[in-house]
Amino acid sequence: MLPKMTTKQLIKLINDEFPQSAGLVSNIELEKEFLKLEMPTDNRHLRPGGSVSGPTMFSLADLAMYYLVLLYVGPKTHAVTTNCSIDFMRKPVPGKLIAKAQLLKLGRRLAVGDVLIYSQGLIEPVTHATLTYSLP
Amino acid sequence: MLPKMTTKQLIKLINDEFPQSAGLVSNIELEKEFLKLEMPTDNRHLRPGGSVSGPTMFSLADLAMYYLVLLYVGPKTHAVTTNCSIDFMRKPVPGKLIAKAQLLKLGRRLAVGDVLIYSQGLIEPVTHATLTYSLP
Amino acid sequence: MLPKMTTKQLIKLINDEFPQSAGLVSNIELEKEFLKLEMPTDNRHLRPGGSVSGPTMFSLADLAMYYLVLLYVGPKTHAVTTNCSIDFMRKPVPGKLIAKAQLLKLGRRLAVGDVLIYSQGLIEPVTHATLTYSLP
């Protein structure tokens, strides 16, 4: 199973087609079968107590899997999330979040993958998500 | 199992403690065991194709369950989401989203509930989520 | 959305095509949009401490949703489970389990539904499951 786009082509596609999400993440890299990307967080993402909000982490997991699916199916941008199961395991610290996504299945109709999210400075993952995308 | 707060007390608590989420939802009502609340959506919540984004729906499901947990455990605001499984079943239309949440379990350590999200003008639910909260 | 089979036709189909599961459940009934069915449990289903095992409850949830999907799509027996999220909320007591399943979505490719499982003699549900079936 080989990617159908480079990360460079992916970034261009995102800038052209999803300008509203283009600014959310940075440092998109494919390392072996893992897609890594980073999301800086600021005060808008915080919850009382200084924790990064659940919706922020959901957004990052969903974007990471979406980008990985695009890399492997090519620029068919109408893939949609049908299911996500997400575990919030530890409290992240304010600052950069790093997502590491991998595909577990790429079928004709469904893609399944999982994402671990790390909080810069913590060794253990803060969040784990498994997502299913329906392919057009 | 009876609520420990009224929706009026809940709304005051949210305004005092979570001003950043207070403006997101409106028309909070408890009808029998269901908590109903509404979230207006606008261009910021949209994805290409005019659909409301997944993170927007995740936020609504998570807020609905958080508010319902607060109603039943009282103003212990440190309840945190530990797990959410969410199914995106239909494409919502732009406009108002309506969430309907119910508790399935309220234990000493964990609360479990589910949320159906409707899109104004559509009969069938667009999203279903099951959430677990860890209680302090 | 109307069923394409009666529960009588469903029971005959199960007896003919899935004799190994036919004996597991009984009292299959469609009440409005809910499919109800019962599973007697005995020593084979128990875990240390006298609780009914998780796999037993998973089997019941999966069967309940499978039968409900068959009722609504007709006798296309190759529907397969693609995802299940299951919450074990309370310890069931040995004896009869009662499942109550409803469809939340019936699309061309995917069906989504949820199942509550009750333990005879307890008022509150012991288990909640959400399942996705891929339709042939």
Place this chain on the structure above:
Amino acid sequence: MLPKMTTKQLIKLINDEFPQSAGLVSNIELEKEFLKLEMPTDNRHLRPGGSVSGPTMFSLADLAMYYLVLLYVGPKTHAVTTNCSIDFMRKPVPGKLIAKAQLLKLGRRLAVGDVLIYSQGLIEPVTHATLTYSLP
């Protein structure tokens, strides 16, 4: 984070306390942070079409995580599954199933981990599960 038991001690504990599950799996091994174990399947585990049943795979995922939790928390056998999200991604072939489980979080109250299940002879995983255990 170091295990509190060896796999030898775990196997003895299982034989003593859960004789009904002791015979289900074999070749239990801890390789770095992964617990591997095997489950032979036979006709009792099959579904029409020759596929291994969902409940069989759920049982294997649940056992693998339970054994891994026991290894790390020590012989406190009252850990119970509170949530499982399971994706059935490919059809396994009859024969041996191999589970590979890892812990993602080991807290005071909750443990979270995920399990990949392989079907002997197939390269890609057939099933992925994420499980939460409540610790006594």
